[in-house]
Amino acid sequence: MFAFxxxxxxxxxxxxxxxxxxxxxxxxxxxxxHKLHIYNGVACTVCHVGAETGLRAGLPGVETCRRCHEDLxxxxxxxxxxRLAVELDRDLxxxxxxxxxxxxxxxxxxxxxxxxxxxxxxxxDVASWSVPPRVPERNFHGRPGMADCIGCHQESHSRxxxxxCLFCHH
Ligand code: HEC
Ligand code: HEC
Ligand code: HEC
Ligand code: HEC
Ligand code: HEC
Numbered sequence: 292m293f294a295f296x297x298x299x300x301x302x303x304x305x306x307x308x309x310x311x312x313x314x315x316x317x318x319x320x321x322x323x324x325h326k327l328h329i330y331n332g333v334a335c336t337v338c339h340v341g342a343e344t345g346l347r348a349g350l351p352g353v354e355t356c357r358r359c360h361e362d363l364x365x366x367x368x369x370x371x372x373x374r375l376a377v378e379l380d381r382d383l384x385x386x387x388x389x390x391x392x393x394x395x396x397x398x399x400x401x402x403x404x405x406x407x408x409x410x411x412x413x414x415x416d417v418a419s420w421s422v423p424p425r426v427p428e429r430n431f432h433g434r435p436g437m438a439d440c441i442g443c444h445q446e447s448h449s450r451x452x453x454x455x456c457l458f459c460h461h
Pocket of ligand 1: 319417
């Protein structure tokens, strides 16, 4: 696609090292189906345990999947990967896509529990995902961008949602 130029290569390498999600295509270890789980009434926080209480929502370890999939539930090749991982004592290494640069402060707890925002507000219609997204797929354009954060902070008129640089950057 591109002719090899060392300069371009270096520019591409820096974000690739800092933010794996922005250049690596996601090839998740299991073709996880959100739609099916949400339809079956499994709450977001069963798998994203920090979404209400922590800074990070987190991605589930194989132990979480095992709770329901130890015994055959669905009988698909994808489900079999869970039991194989348990047997081999390996985790499922999910590739995170939505990842802020380390110089930004963001807390799920403050937005979900105190701000009372739904996951959908920022992540889009997760309940319609039947295959894992390959790029961050949500109401944020591209990656979570500064303009999206500041836009909502200003609209919310909350005295706890500032727009000073140091409010989000340290
Ligand atoms: C049974 C476990 C499970 C449940 C329930 C679940 N998720 Fe997930 N979620 C996952 C797994 C596994 C991944 C990584 C693979 C993928 O993207 O499908 C993921 C990925 C995501 C991502 C993308 C993360 C990223 O790095 O960009 C978002 C956003 C997300 N989930 C939100 C939700 C929301 C909102 C709900 C509830 C409406 C929910 N999830 C319910 C297991 C779950
Ligand atoms: C105000 C916007 C906002 C809301 C509301 C929100 N998120 Fe997030 N979410 C983000 C941002 C920004 C990131 C990237 C965070 C980072 O890099 O630290 C993220 C990252 C994630 C990830 C990727 C894995 C991780 O731990 O970073 C998952 C999964 C996720 N959110 C799930 C949820 C769920 C489930 C809810 C609802 C209970 C929710 N989010 C509500 C903005 C939001
Ligand atoms: C709270 C219980 C629960 C947990 C936890 C859970 N699942 Fe499921 N899973 C279900 C149910 C219910 C079904 C649908 C079964 C049916 O329709 O017969 C399902 C179906 C599946 C299937 C088969 C459908 C398909 O798309 O091939 C796969 C694969 C799967 N889950 C993967 C996972 C993974 C990976 C995790 C951990 C991140 C996980 N599940 C965690 C309850 C759960
Ligand atoms: C949908 C609206 C909305 C979006 C999008 C949003 N915020 Fe907020 N944010 C708020 C509100 C409202 C509060 C105040 C919550 C409270 O009552 O404590 C807040 C609070 C905060 C706080 C202060 C609480 C703390 O954890 O110290 C920080 C920092 C913050 N937001 C950063 C961000 C960043 C970074 C982004 C973008 C990745 C973002 N926000 C996106 C509405 C939003
Ligand atoms: C409400 C939160 C918030 C506020 C307020 C904020 N930023 Fe940001 N800033 C972000 C987010 C989110 C990013 C994107 C990080 C990423 O790419 O992961 C960012 C990125 C940046 C970057 C990196 C380059 C870029 O554009 O991506 C710079 C420089 C920056 N901000 C400077 C500032 C300055 C200067 C101010 C004050 C005028 C400010 N920010 C206010 C959240 C905020």
